[in-house]
Amino acid sequence: MAPKYRLVYFNVRGRAELTRLLFAAADLEYQDQRFEFGSDQWKELKPNTPMGQAPLLYVDDVALCQSMTIARYVARTTGLAGRTPIEEATADMIVDGLDDMQRKLVAMFNEKGDEKKAELQKEFVGSFLPQFLGNYEKLAGAEGFFVGDSLTWADIAFFNLMGWVTPMDPAVLGGFPNLSKVMDNVQSQRGIARWLKERPQTKM
Ligand SMILES: N[C@@H](CCC(=O)N[C@@H](CS)C(=O)NCC(=O)O)C(=O)O
Structure with a gap:
């Protein structure tokens, strides 16, 4: 069963x-x-x-x-974890790397002091993010998958975390065609498209 x-x-x-x-x-x-x-x-x-x-x-x-x-x-x-041990490790690498961005985002959102918050935001948007996305752009194939030629949890994890970033700057992926394709592949997947429409509207 x-x-x-x-x-x-x-x-x-x-x-x-x-x-x-x-x-x-x-x-x-x-x-x-x-x-x-x-x-x-x-x-x-x-x-x-x-x-x-x-x-x-x-x-x-x-x-x-x-x-x-x-x-x-x-x-x-x-x-969705990858088809071979090396694909699984590649997917894990992408997912674990996202933790670096997530920690920065959490620190920024939790910061109570206005001045410190502005400083963290400036560093995130001006320095961390372009470098981070530049690396991820090279890791995503032109077809818009981080691993092989089909969707894995690495693509979905990237999409999910970008949900924190795009409200700050909707055009953030403008110069990153492979990453934009990853986003399209994820949000057009049938089950995900349905969930995005029907999921409860809550805080991040
Ligand atoms: N490393 C854990 C952290 C889990 C965690 O911090 N959970 C928080 C919510 S995001 C929690 O359970 N808070 C309520 C509590 O500790 O009573 C994970 O990734 O699951």
Whole structure:
């Protein structure tokens, strides 16, 4: 019998959205259970989770935590992790590299001081981002896939993280044709296109 999947997270995109996109891409049924931050439901569940944090993915009775472990597991289960060990490692490299950008974004968004925030933004937009995207542009093929000639979780993870960046500058990928193609490939994938239309409108 096929396993039952239940994803538990807060009512935001945050650290669960990559997994939701993967389920959508594979058209794999799962329960998308959402709590409010600080809710009684979460307070009750927290002590009974492996590390006291969400997201969690329950695969039948097995509880997995750590967002990237969960996403990688779903990518493997759905054939989106790469076809060979070297393809899998290449996809992992792209995904792990995104963490550098994510840490910068989180630091910037969490910064409370106006002056410091402006300084971080200036460094991000003026220096970090062009260099980062320049590297990723070379890693994406002209067909718009980071690995081989078909969609993997690397493409989906890139698309997902760019959701934080494009609201700041919608034209940010203007000079990056391969990366623009990655974005098109992901958002036009049937299951993902449907999820993007129907997903709850929440905070990032
Ligand atoms: N490294 C973990 C971090 C998980 C994490 O920080 N989760 C936060 C929400 S984004 C959380 O569970 N906060 C509620 C709490 O700690 O009670 C992952 O990637 O899953």
